[in-house]
Amino acid sequence: MLVRDSHNKGLKEIFKSNHREIFLRTLDWTIKSAPTVGAILPDCVVIAINKEAEIAPLMLAGHDDISAVVMPVSPGKLLVGITDGCALPRSFNYNAEAARASYSFFLSSRNNAEILSLCPVIAERSIFVLDEEVTSGIQDVFPQSLPSRLEDDLVKPGPTYRPIDPDLSKFQSNPSFDGGEDRKAIQGQIKQLRTIESALSRALPLSRLDGITFVGDLPAVLRNLDRDFDNAPPIESDSREFGMRAAQMLRVVQSGKIKGHILMSSAVARALKSSDGAEKEFGIYTVVRELALVATIEYVEFALPGALLSPIEGELDPWLYRNVDAALHGYVASYIAARYIDEQEMVEAKRHLLADCINRMRIDVLSERLSYRDHGDLEELLNVTLPAIRYVLLFAADLLGHNAVSGRSAFRETDELHNSLEEAGLTNWLEAYRVDLMKFHKQLGRWGSFDEFLSFNVHVERLLWQFGMFPWEKPEGIWVEVR
Numbered sequence: 001m002l003v004r005d006s007h008n009k010g011l012k013e014i015f016k017s018n019h020r021e022i023f024l025r026t027l028d029w030t031i032k033s034a035p036t037v038g039a040i041l042p043d044c045v046v047i048a049i050n051k052e053a054e055i056a057p058l059m060l061a062g063h064d065d066i067s068a069v070v071m072p073v074s075p076g077k078l079l080v081g082i083t084d085g086c087a088l089p090r091s092f093n094y095n096a097e098a099a100r101a102s103y104s105f106f107l108s109s110r111n112n113a114e115i116l117s118l119c120p121v122i123a124e125r126s127i128f129v130l131d132e133e134v135t136s137g138i139q140d141v142f143p144q145s146l147p148s149r150l151e152d153d154l155v156k157p158g159p160t161y162r163p164i165d166p167d168l169s170k171f172q173s174n175p176s177f178d179g180g181e182d183r184k185a186i187q188g189q190i191k192q193l194r195t196i197e198s199a200l201s202r203a204l205p206l207s208r209l210d211g212i213t214f215v216g217d218l219p220a221v222l223r224n225l226d227r228d229f230d231n232a233p234p235i236e237s238d239s240r241e242f243g244m245r246a247a248q249m250l251r252v253v254q255s256g257k258i259k260g261h262i263l264m265s266s267a268v269a270r271a272l273k274s275s276d277g278a279e280k281e282f283g284i285y286t287v288v289r290e291l292a293l294v295a296t297i298e299y300v301e302f303a304l305p306g307a308l309l310s311p312i313e314g315e316l317d318p319w320l321y322r323n324v325d326a327a328l329h330g331y332v333a334s335y336i337a338a339r340y341i342d343e344q345e346m347v348e349a350k351r352h353l354l355a356d357c358i359n360r361m362r363i364d365v366l367s368e369r370l371s372y373r374d375h376g377d378l379e380e381l382l383n384v385t386l387p388a389i390r391y392v393l394l395f396a397a398d399l400l401g402h403n404a405v406s407g408r409s410a411f412r413e414t415d416e417l418h419n420s421l422e423e424a425g426l427t428n429w430l431e432a433y434r435v436d437l438m439k440f441h442k443q444l445g446r447w448g449s450f451d452e453f454l455s456f457n458v459h460v461e462r463l464l465w466q467f468g469m470f471p472w473e474k475p476e477g478i479w480v481e482v483r
Contacts (some may be wrong), residue, residue, distance in 0.1 A: 020277055023063045027081030031073070035095050037114045038075035042102040044126065045275040046071040053089040055097045055125050059277030070094060075109040100125035103192060103273060123191060175212045189269040196287050204336070205298035206291060210252055210259035218265045222248060246286045249293040251308065258301065258308050260294035281341050289337035296329045299445040307450050316473035320457035323390045327397035328456060331437045332444065334401030347408060350399040355420040357395050361388040362424055365467050369482075378480060381469075389463045393433075400434050404441070410434065429462055 044057035050065040058069055067086035073079045078094060099106055099118040103126050108115045175190055193212070200206065215221050247264040264286070271283030300307055312318040338346075368384040403410055410430065412418050421427040436456065443452065464471060468483040 020058075020063075023066075024069070024081065027069065027083060029079065029081045032078045032080050034072060034074075034076050034078050035093075037095065037112070038109050039072035039078055040095050040098050040115065040118065041072050041107040042098040043105050043273070043275070044101055044103060047098055047101045049089065049092070049097075051086070053092075055101050057101050057103070057126050059275075059280045060126070070098075072098075096121065097125070102126060104189075175214060189272040192272050193269075193287060196284065197291065200288065200291050204292065204295040205302075206294055208257075208259040208297045208301075209291070209294045210254060210261040212262045212264060214264050214266045214269050216266055218246075218248065218263060221263060247290045249290045251297065253309070258297060260297050262290045262294065264290065278342070285337050285341040285346075288340050289333045292333035292336040293329055295336075296332050299332075300447070303445055303447045304450055307453075312450075312454070314473060315478050316471060317454050317457060319478055320460045320471070321454055323386055323460045324393050324456045325453075326390070327393040328437075328440060328453060330394055331397040331401035332441060334398045335404055335441060338402045338405040347399070347402060350395070350402060351410075351415070351417045354392070354395045354399050355417040357388075357391050358417075358420040358424050358426065361392055361463075364388055369467060372482065378482070381482070382480065385464070385467065385469065389460060392463065393459060396430060396433060397437060400430075400437055401441075404438065425466060426463075429459070433459055 042057075044059065046058040047070050048056050048058045048061035048066050049068045049070070050056070050061065051067045067083050068088055069081045070088075071079050072094075080088065082088070095115075095118060100121050100123075102122050104123060106118070106122065175193060197206065197209075246268050247262060249260050249262050252259055252261050268283050268286050271279045272287070274280045274283065297308065312321060365385050365388055368381050372378075372381045399410055410417070411427075418427075421430060436459070440452065440456075447453070461471065464480075470481045470483065472479055472481075
């Protein structure tokens with residue numbers, strides 16, 4: 001319950017979107033007359049006008065460039081907020097611009113020819129702005145130079161290889177639906193989803209996207225899923241550790257080729273259409289992050305063909321690696337997606353989640369260690385320990401990947417995460433993990449050997465050692481000594 005509540009609390013904090021509220025309070029608000037035909041209500045509710053007289057849904061507009069915002073309060077009245085020293089453009093046609101800023105529909109109190117003439121321009125501007133936002137966000141998703149204090153320790157590689165197929169610049173998937181929503185009900189969200197895919201495909205290799213399925217009950221689907229290849233990494237369905245899950249990228253095999261299929265909660269589809277800017281931002285962030293996970297498949301397969309389908313030699317290495325695999329890919333995906341959501345609020349949510357996850361690991365594993373003295377069942381002990389370690393590795397990589405974009409440190413002298421790390425004796429470990437993940441990311445698409453992936457097994461061992469568990473490989477299999 002502890003981590004789930006923290007996760008859900010973090011999401012609620014993101015959705016509060018205080019920075020938008022603060023900005024809107026600075027505007028000079030007035031009521032103005034609407035067009036004589038009556039004001040329409042766009043599905044984005046509020047439109048923004050920048051200093052170049054360009055229109056966008058408020059939730060996609062940069063606050064620094066806004067000169068005015070407009071929303072209808074009735075068919076005959078508009079609520080207009082003006083920034084200091086600005087005014088509405090002289091040629092401003094509210095209904096036409098509101099239709100262009102709509103995502104898939106608008107509402108009107110009338111149904112005459114003038115209103116119907118607005119239908120062909122629906123989404124004309126909103127899709128352009130969304131495409132522009134996603135494109136601008138991917139300009140710097142690839143590894144940049146390292147901080148100077150690390151340059152003496154790490155090798156400086158050349159430019160990261162980007163395996164992009166030029167024919168994919170207009171790439172689009174065909175979403176499917178498995179309960180909860182149907183295509184007609186969320187047609188507008190599909191349009192936005194395809195815009196995001198198209199923009200991302202200009203910088204990320206998405207040819208291995210098998211598809212996207214919106215599901216009504218994602219945890220139930222994950223619990224009942226039957227994986228179809230031996231090397232499939234473990235899937236964690238919803239639990240008290242994870243709390244609310246929004247999406248899951250799964251590796252699948254189609255005609256001998258490994259691909260990624262995204263299962264997405266129908267709540268994400270609704271978030272993409274939400275009139276709440278923070279919810280919409282979270283929806284875009286979720287889609288981008290899952291598509292980035294698909295792209296990591298191509299980066300690995302380009303550098304190391306067949307690596308993801310080939311068995312790992314020995315018994316100890318694969319046993320350890322399955323616990324850190326998701327964390328490596330998650331670091332890259334979080335690095336890419338970080339630009340699509342409010343950085344400060346998301347970082348705080350991720351810090352709370354990691355702190356609670358570390359606390360839960362200590363509580364659950366230490367409790368099971370005590371029980372192990374009585375029952376002596378090693379498998380039962382590991383069934384508690386390894387999932388807890390997987391979550392810590394995953395959430396730590398998620399936070400560190402997000403922080404790497406802004407250069408924000410994961411370390412603070414006094415806060416919840418600092419205390420959790422100190423109590424668990426993991427402060428130095430997290431710094432070592434951060435440096436290793438940074439080095440790994442610098443080799444994106446250019447890894448020379450799968451040993452660069454297996455080197456992260458030491459971090460699984462490090463967390464096992466913290467609880468007095470020491471694994472090694474013997475002729476008869478894996479041996480774990482518990483001290």
